[in-house]
Structure formats: C-alpha cells, structure tokens
Amino acid sequence: MLLRFLGKESTPTNSPTLYATDQDSYVIQGWIVTDESILARLVVPDDETIVEVPAALLDHLPQDCFETEPQNPMPPIVHVTGDGNYIIQGKQVTDTTMLGQMSIPDHETCVHVSRLIVSVRAGG
Numbered sequence: 407m408l409l410r411f412l413g414k415e416s417t418p419t420n421s422p423t424l425y426a427t428d429q430d431s432y433v434i435q436g437w438i439v440t441d442e443s444i445l446a447r448l449v450v451p452d453d454e455t456i457v458e459v460p461a462a463l464l465d466h467l468p469q470d471c472f473e474t475e476p477q478n479p480m481p482p483i484v485h486v487t488g489d490g491n492y493i494i495q496g497k498q499v500t501d502t503t504m505l506g507q508m509s510i511p512d513h514e515t516c517v518h519v520s521r522l523i524v525s526v527r528a529g530g
Contacts, residue, residue, distance in 0.1 A: 423463075433517070
C-alpha cells in the first residue's frame with residue numbers, strides 16, 4: 407500500500423502526520439495514548455489501537471478533496487481531550503511496506519482508517 411503525505415503538525419520531538427493511501431483510506435500517525443482515564447473509557451480490539459493528534463492535523467484533509475472541518479466526535483474520533491486533541495481509533499498498522507514509508511519515533515504509532523468513515527465524519 408502506497409502512502410501520499412497530506413500534512414503534518416510537528417515540533418522538534420513530535421510528528422503527528424496524515425497520509426492518504428492508494429486504497430481509499432488514511433494512515434494517521436500520532437502519539438501513543440497512555441492516559442489511564444482515556445484508556446479506561448474505550449474498548450479497543452486486539453487488531454486496533456488509538457493515537458492522539460492535534461485537531462489541526464485534520465485541517466490537511468482538504469488536500470484530499472475535503473472542504474469542511476470535522477464537527478462532532480464520532481468514529482474514528484472516539485474522544486476529544488481537555489486541550490482539544492483528538493483520540494483516533496483504527497486498525498493498527500503492521501504492514502512493513504507502509505511502516506517503511508514513515509518515520510515513527512518510539513512515543514508514536516499509527517492507525518489505518520477508512521476514507522469513507524473520515525469523509526462522513528468530515529461532512530464530505
């Protein structure tokens with residue numbers, strides 16, 4: 407699966423990144439969620455995981471033909487933190503081809519989500 411870079415919300419030690427795939431989906435790279443109060447609220451199947459990203463990361467969706475911002479939390483956004491970051495749930499990325507196209511620090515991971523879910527979520 408090939409990735410196309412859509413955007414990044416980055417600081418020197420953080421690199422949340424949004425990619426479109428060649429299979430009508432997205433890969434979202436973000437911070438590993440360690441907050442016990444958030445983890446206790448969610449049911450995450452074994453083949454899925456969650457990431458935390460700044461809400462501004464989804465501002466890069468228009469580069470993939472979306473013109474509206476997300477309005478209400480719903481899958482794949484399963485929680486909004488007190489500081490406005492999104493917790494996003496999706497399939498855990500284990501494909502070595504996809505992983506080889508990204509640079510992921512130890513404190514980050516990524517999820518794979520359907521484009522249809524995100525487009526409905528974004529109002530597209």
